[in-house]
Amino acid sequence: MNGIFTRKTAIVAAVGLLFALLPPLAAALGQEYLVSLFTRIVIYAIAAVSLDLLIGYAGLISLGHAAFVGLGAYAVGILYQHSFQDLPLFGIFPGSENALVVWPLAVLAAAVFALVIGSLCLRTSGMHFIMITLAFAQMLYYLFVGLEAYGGDDGLSLSSRNTLPLLDLGGDNQFYYLCLFLLAAYLLFAHRLVHSRFGLVIRGASSNNRRIQAIGIHSTRYRLVLFAIAGAGGGLAGVLLANHSEFVSPGLLNWTLSGELMVMVLLGGLGTLFGPVLGAAIFLLLEEVLAMYTEHWMVYLGPFLVIVVIFAKHGLFGLLAGSRNND
Amino acid sequence: MTDSILQVRDLCKSYGAVMASRKLCLDIRRGDVHALIGPNGAGKTTAVNQLSGDTLPDSGSIVFDGSEISRLPAYRRARLGLARSFQITSIFEDLTVAENLALAIIARTGHNFRFWRNGLKTPLVAQELPEALLRVDLDRQADLPARHLSHGEKRQLEVGMALTGRPKLLLLDEPMAGMGPGGTVEMAKLIRRLKGEITILLVEHDMEAVFSLADRISVLVYGECVANGTPDEIRSNPTVRTAYLGDD
Numbered sequence: 245m246n247g248i249f250t251r252k253t254a255i256v257a258a259v260g261l262l263f264a265l266l267p268p269l270a271a272a273l274g275q276e277y278l279v280s281l282f283t284r285i286v287i288y289a290i291a292a293v294s295l296d297l298l299i300g301y302a303g304l305i306s307l308g309h310a311a312f313v314g315l316g317a318y319a320v321g322i323l324y325q326h327s328f329q330d331l332p333l334f335g336i337f338p339g340s341e342n343a344l345v346v347w348p349l350a351v352l353a354a355a356v357f358a359l360v361i362g363s364l365c366l367r368t369s370g371m372h373f374i375m376i377t378l379a380f381a382q383m384l385y386y387l388f389v390g391l392e393a394y395g396g397d398d399g400l401s402l403s404s405r406n407t408l409p410l411l412d413l414g415g416d417n418q419f420y421y422l423c424l425f426l427l428a429a430y431l432l433f434a435h436r437l438v439h440s441r442f443g444l445v446i447r448g449a450s451s452n453n454r455r456i457q458a459i460g461i462h463s464t465r466y467r468l469v470l471f472a473i474a475g476a477g478g479g480l481a482g483v484l485l486a487n488h489s490e491f492v493s494p495g496l497l498n499w500t501l502s503g504e505l506m507v508m509v510l511l512g513g514l515g516t517l518f519g520p521v522l523g524a525a526i527f528l529l530l531e532e533v534l535a536m537y538t539e540h541w542m543v544y545l546g547p548f549l550v551i552v553v554i555f556a557k558h559g560l561f562g563l564l565a566g567s568r569n570n571d
Numbered sequence: 572m573t574d575s576i577l578q579v580r581d582l583c584k585s586y587g588a589v590m591a592s593r594k595l596c597l598d599i600r601r602g603d604v605h606a607l608i609g610p611n612g613a614g615k616t617t618a619v620n621q622l623s624g625d626t627l628p629d630s631g632s633i634v635f636d637g638s639e640i641s642r643l644p645a646y647r648r649a650r651l652g653l654a655r656s657f658q659i660t661s662i663f664e665d666l667t668v669a670e671n672l673a674l675a676i677i678a679r680t681g682h683n684f685r686f687w688r689n690g691l692k693t694p695l696v697a698q699e700l701p702e703a704l705l706r707v708d709l710d711r712q713a714d715l716p717a718r719h720l721s722h723g724e725k726r727q728l729e730v731g732m733a734l735t736g737r738p739k740l741l742l743l744d745e746p747m748a749g750m751g752p753g754g755t756v757e758m759a760k761l762i763r764r765l766k767g768e769i770t771i772l773l774v775e776h777d778m779e780a781v782f783s784l785a786d787r788i789s790v791l792v793y794g795e796c797v798a799n800g801t802p803d804e805i806r807s808n809p810t811v812r813t814a815y816l817g818d819d
Contacts, residue, residue, distance in 0.1 A: 436686065436687050439689050439691075441693060442685055442690075444673060444683070445677075447666060448671075448674045451666055455732075456646075456663075458649055459674065459675050459736055460646050460647075460650040461646055
């Protein structure tokens with residue numbers, strides 16, 4: 245609104261540049277493991293941004309976002325296993341390792357699952373919404389814990405990443421840049437989304453749902469579509485996580501991941517799109533650093549989170565950029 | 572009866588033992604400013620909520636512009652051309668003034684599953700927004716979050732949003748409540764300007780305003796309509812005098 249050179253754009257540009265230059269930087273420092281760490285940051289950022297669409301923009305406090313992440317990851321794992329063992333899924337679908345097939349399918353599965361549980365969850369609001377989203381996610385968690393065909397408790401190991409023409413996803417740098425590109429694309433999409441007509445309706449319904457009905461808009465349908473869009477974002481993050489670690493486990497469906505994503509959103513800045521990216525970075529970097537000193541690193545993260553939540557309404561991003569602009 | 576835009580017949584609504592609407596009947600003629608008055612607790616707001624669809628009646632019928640609406644949800648009634656303001660100002664506090672009005676503009680298009688183009692720049696909004704801002708005198712505050720407006724300005728914005736939907740009938744629930752004398756005058760001016768263009772049902776405590784603005788007045792006592800008529804008829808109606816205007 246007030247020109248290109250605001251503190252906000254400066255921060256986004258600086259962080260963006262850091263992300264873009266990370267692989268050569270890491271190589272120069274001789275710290276190649278940083279690429280892997282930042283890949284995780286970028287992937288978690290996608291999940292956190294998609295969760296923030298729900299919490300920060302639609303006022304829908306979902307505590308079941310891990311369900312979408314886990315579903316995306318399991319779609320990759322299951323299709324990989326069927327392809328690997330040459331055993332058709334449901335007797336017809338042969339399974340696949342091709343990212344062009346698997347990834348859209350996985351994201352679609354997450355979005356469809358979001359549509360289904362969303363149509364039930366969105367009948368409730370407030371505390372009930374939190375609990376019912378949590379309940380659905382936990383149901384999925386226990387389903388996969390019990391699913392021995394796909395590893396049950398132990399999860400599934402992939403012996404390689406999915407394949408993509410022209411790119412070698414097995415190469416850490418190439419995979420990192422692909423993740424970064426997808427994060428940027430999702431951010432751009434989300435940015436357009438929250439300012440579009442659809443976004444106006446979503447934010448309006450969050451601000452005053454009675455008023456939006458009174459001017460003639462049935463907000464539930466919009467919320468449901470947003471729920472699916474956020475679910476797809478979670479699914480995409482799951483797809484990338486599965487490929488990154490070449491491992492899928494029920495832990496990706498557990499509520500602890502939902503909670504961590506929520507912490508990232510709150511740390512970085514609720515209702516800002518770039519905030520969750522910062523939140524994911526800070527959360528995972530703190531974890532990395534603190535875990536070197538103590539396994540009880542959460543003891544330090546907790547008070548830090550409390551301070552941020554009390555003193556910065558729009559999180560660290562709001563604090564850095566000035567909380568007047570929230571996107 | 573052909574020129575009546577709203578016909579309410581035998582509307583009943585009770586909350587436990589309290590009957591907030593008791594076989595309420597009401598006719599509003601097209602183009603009128605129709606005032607609904609009555610002592611506190613007479614069921615005025617309950618009546619308006621049933622008309623707008625925020626509350627569903629227990630029984631009775633509401634015919635608006637030829638169609639029965641008493642069972643429709645609020646958003647469907649709004650699309651038929653029924654707009655309202657709330658007793659306690661109800662706007663989108665977290666959105667800017669321009670976004671508030673833009674929402675009201677796009678609300679009547681039926682669906683807004685448009686994910687990419689900036690909502691404020693869609694042709695429909697770009698075309699109507701400047702005028703909508705001017706009409707409520709808020710063009711200079713367009714980019715301000717609505718929560719930063721003064722109480723009077725919020726009130727104006729709310730009425731502006733209701734008007735932007737090009738309603739056939741506007742329900743104003745105590746639009747002057749909590750406004751200073753200046754605000755009351757402004758609101759009266761706005762209503763007078765709308766007179767003839769839009770049919771208005773006005774619930775208001777400010778008797779001076781009611782008697783100067785209204786074409787017809789209905790008096791509600793204990794959920795029942797005890798009198799209908801022009802301001803002069805109401806002023807001289809003995810039932811009304813004892814029930815409401817009292818020692819006047």
